[in-house]
Amino acid sequence: MTGPASWLAAREQLVLFGRRLLAERLVYFTAGNLSVRIADDPELVAVTPASTPYDTMRPDDIVIVRTDGRVVDGARRPTSELPLHTLVYARRDDVGGVVHTHSPAAMAVAAMGIGIPPILHGLISACGGGIVTAPYARGGTAEVADFTTAALRDRSACLLRNHGVLAIGPGLEHAYNAASVVEGAADAYLRALAFRPVPQIAPDEVERIRREQWAPAWSRRAGAPTHGG
Numbered sequence: 001m002t003g004p005a006s007w008l009a010a011r012e013q014l015v016l017f018g019r020r021l022l023a024e025r026l027v028y029f030t031a032g033n034l035s036v037r038i039a040d041d042p043e044l045v046a047v048t049p050a051s052t053p054y055d056t057m058r059p060d061d062i063v064i065v066r067t068d069g070r071v072v073d074g075a076r077r078p079t080s081e082l083p084l085h086t087l088v089y090a091r092r093d094d095v096g097g098v099v100h101t102h103s104p105a106a107m108a109v110a111a112m113g114i115g116i117p118p119i120l121h122g123l124i125s126a127c128g129g130g131i132v133t134a135p136y137a138r139g140g141t142a143e144v145a146d147f148t149t150a151a152l153r154d155r156s157a158c159l160l161r162n163h164g165v166l167a168i169g170p171g172l173e174h175a176y177n178a179a180s181v182v183e184g185a186a187d188a189y190l191r192a193l194a195f196r197p198v199p200q201i202a203p204d205e206v207e208r209i210r211r212e213q214w215a216p217a218w219s220r221r222a223g224a225p226t227h228g229g
């Protein structure tokens with residue numbers, strides 16, 4: 001493991017958030033992956049390695065790659081789902097962190113191919129509104145990233161059909177928060193569907209929450225939006 005202090009800071013941040021993924025049950029064993037753009041070099045990204053359990057992951061397991069996917073530093077192979085991360089960074093310079101989870105309620109919604117409508121305040125403040133499911137594509141292919149581009153437009157998260165969650169943010173904390181909120185909202189939605197139709201928040205109120213609580217984090221490019229927690 002080599003490189004400047006900014007690389008080490010990114011590596012340590014990914015190890016910390018990896019442990020959080022496990023503690024919150026947003027992934028199982030080695031599933032899912034995380035990345036963060038290097039603070040002083042926007043062409044570089046730190047990303048979690050392939051097939052590594054989060055509870056034993058160390059900073060020197062984290063790989064530094066270019067946004068074109070080439071490995072710059074690290075002894076490990078990057079996650080097999082690398083294009084999901086690098087293509088987002090390459091296409092969107094406003095994205096500073098990407099979190100991909102296999103969380104249970106979200107996977108159930110993704111398997112159904114439905115979205116989560118704007119039924120909860122926290123979903124709107126964390127993700128910018130209700131979210132949709134991107135069409136099915138095989139994991140690790142550029143196609144996955146292509147299909148998520150539209151689903152992530154104007155939102156901090158989407159579901160990947162028959163797969164999991166993809167969350168983005170101006171920083172890693174925002175992206176993580178979005179992935180975490182999606183799991184909670186998916187769980188609530190599945191429960192509420194027993195009493196369908198599930199009432200949605202009025203469009204003008206959705207717009208107000210987006211404007212006041214979701215959009216500022218993107219324009220500041222820092223921190224996660226607060227949602228009463």
Ligand SMILES: [Zn+2]
Nearest residue numbers: 032081139164
């Ligand atoms: Zn995955």
